[in-house]
Amino acid sequence: MAWFVVARVLFVAAVGYSSYQLRPIAGDPILNVVFGIVMAGLFVALEIRSRDVSVPHLFGALLGGAIGLAAAKTIGAALYWANLGDGRVVFLHSLILLGLPYLGIVMGARKGEWLEPARLIGLFRVSGPSRRYRVLDTSVIIDGRIADICETGFMDGTLVIPQFVLKELQLVADSSDSMKRNRGRRGLDILQKIQKMSGLDVMISEVDFPEVREVDLKLIELARTLQGKIVTNDFNLNKVAQLRGIEVLNINELANSLKPVVLPGELMKVFILKEGKEYNQGVAYLDDGTMVVVDNARKMMGKTIDVVVTSVLQTTAGKMIFGRFIDSAQAAQAAVPAAVAVEVRPRQPAPSPAAAGK
Numbered sequence: 001m002a003w004f005v006v007a008r009v010l011f012v013a014a015v016g017y018s019s020y021q022l023r024p025i026a027g028d029p030i031l032n033v034v035f036g037i038v039m040a041g042l043f044v045a046l047e048i049r050s051r052d053v054s055v056p057h058l059f060g061a062l063l064g065g066a067i068g069l070a071a072a073k074t075i076g077a078a079l080y081w082a083n084l085g086d087g088r089v090v091f092l093h094s095l096i097l098l099g100l101p102y103l104g105i106v107m108g109a110r111k112g113e114w115l116e117p118a119r120l121i122g123l124f125r126v127s128g129p130s131r132r133y134r135v136l137d138t139s140v141i142i143d144g145r146i147a148d149i150c151e152t153g154f155m156d157g158t159l160v161i162p163q164f165v166l167k168e169l170q171l172v173a174d175s176s177d178s179m180k181r182n183r184g185r186r187g188l189d190i191l192q193k194i195q196k197m198s199g200l201d202v203m204i205s206e207v208d209f210p211e212v213r214e215v216d217l218k219l220i221e222l223a224r225t226l227q228g229k230i231v232t233n234d235f236n237l238n239k240v241a242q243l244r245g246i247e248v249l250n251i252n253e254l255a256n257s258l259k260p261v262v263l264p265g266e267l268m269k270v271f272i273l274k275e276g277k278e279y280n281q282g283v284a285y286l287d288d289g290t291m292v293v294v295d296n297a298r299k300m301m302g303k304t305i306d307v308v309v310t311s312v313l314q315t316t317a318g319k320m321i322f323g324r325f326i327d328s329a330q331a332a333q334a335a336v337p338a339a340v341a342v343e344v345r346p347r348q349p350a351p352s353p354a355a356a357g358k
Contacts, residue, residue: 008044015040054163054206057112064108068101075100113207113225132157133203133228134249135219138168140232142187145251147194158201160226161191164208164218220246259288262321264309270323271304272297282325290319297325 019036020029050058075096082089134157140146141161149155169191173184195202205222212218216237223230223246230241233251241248262268270284270292282297294300294307307323314320 008047012037012040012044015043052208052210053109054112054208056115056206057109057208060108060110060112060115061105062108063115064104064106065101066104067108068104069097071104072097072100133160133223133226134158135160135162135223135226135228135230136165137219137230137232137234137237138165138172138187138215139234139237140251141165141169141190142172142183143233143251144186144190145255146231147190147197149251149254150194150197150200153199155200155231157228158203159194159231160203160205160222160228162205162207162219162222164215166191166204168215216240220244223247255288256319259286259290259319262309262312264311266309267306268292268309268321268323269304269306270294272300272302274301286321290321292321292323295322295324300325 016033016036019032019039023029023032025032025035053061076093079089079093082092084090084093134155136146136159146155150159169184169187171184172180173188175181175184194200205226207222207225209218209221212221216234217240219230219232219237220241223241224244229247229249230237231249231251232238232241235252238248238250270286272282272284272294274283275281275298276283276293280296280298282294282300284292284294286292292307294305295310297305297307305325307325309321309323311322312319313322
């Protein structure tokens with residue numbers, strides 16, 4: 001049995017025994033024991049509920065509650081001249097004493113991220129350009145290309161790795177499915193690689209939003225709180241974040257923009273990997289993953305050939321290139337019938353005038 005379970009049982013028993021001894025409710029002792037156990041259960045439920053709350057938010061709630069309580073006591077002392085015999089005055093005192101601490105707790109919990117060490121240190125720094133935050137999504141971490149982008153120095157600002165994203169990665173890495181388990185471990189290896197890069201600012205954020213269940217919505221709320229951008233390759237998250245006014249850096253869009261520009265009529269060398277869907281088609285892939293569909297190339301599978309680009313199609317998934325392969329033998333065969341026709345049908349000489357007269 002875990003130590004915290006023992007602590008909870010002892011706490012409930014102690015409160016129940018105290019209620020039995022002190023009798024807060026006049027009447028049956030059993031009723032007082034039940035009352036004490038119920039009150040202790042409420043405290044235990046509050047403790048379980050606050051386990052997922054980050055330390056900055058918890059400290060913000062305590063600090064806000066203390067400030068609200070101090071303000072309520074100050075206002076109550078300033079109203080010493082009021083008639084305490086009047087029920088309305090007593091109610092006003094009670095409302096101030098309960099309302100101000102409540103407001104302090106709620107507001108302090110919501111703005112608890114301002115008590116993070118990084119932000120507290122930033123208050124005492126010389127004013128300069130504000131930090132630019134880049135919040136990483138689970139999919140872009142598993143993808144792995146973000147590590148290469150960071151290594152080249154194109155990713156500026158502070159990379160923020162939320163704690164709930166780490167939990168999701170851990171769940172994927174502990175999955176019973178071997179495919180998901182390998183993807184989760186790959187994501188953890190990518191994070192370790194990013195943390196070891198010199199000159200790169202990486203921050204693990206403890207900020208969480210318990211009232212939000214979906215990880216994508218938590219990422220959007222965190223990016224709005226930090227006034228940063230989300231780095232992802234998830235199409236749905238990209239659209240939802242843009243609808244909510246959050247800027248997104250999409251790795252897939254970056255990869256598509258870096259693909260070489262190919263114009264119709266250009267020659268290119270490709271390796272035919274497999275058959276196409278249509279008759280006599282072959283399929284090849286460029287180094288960046290762009291699909292090249294080549295006509296008249298079915299019999300050239302496993303070979304590197306030169307093709308002529310006929311058209312380029314841009315889709316949401318990327319770019320597709322269509323080309324045509326002209327076999328030299330076919331070109332020669334196409335030229336032979338024309339030559340034979342010239343030899344078989346020679347030009348006839350014109351008839352003489354005498355033959356014409358006859």
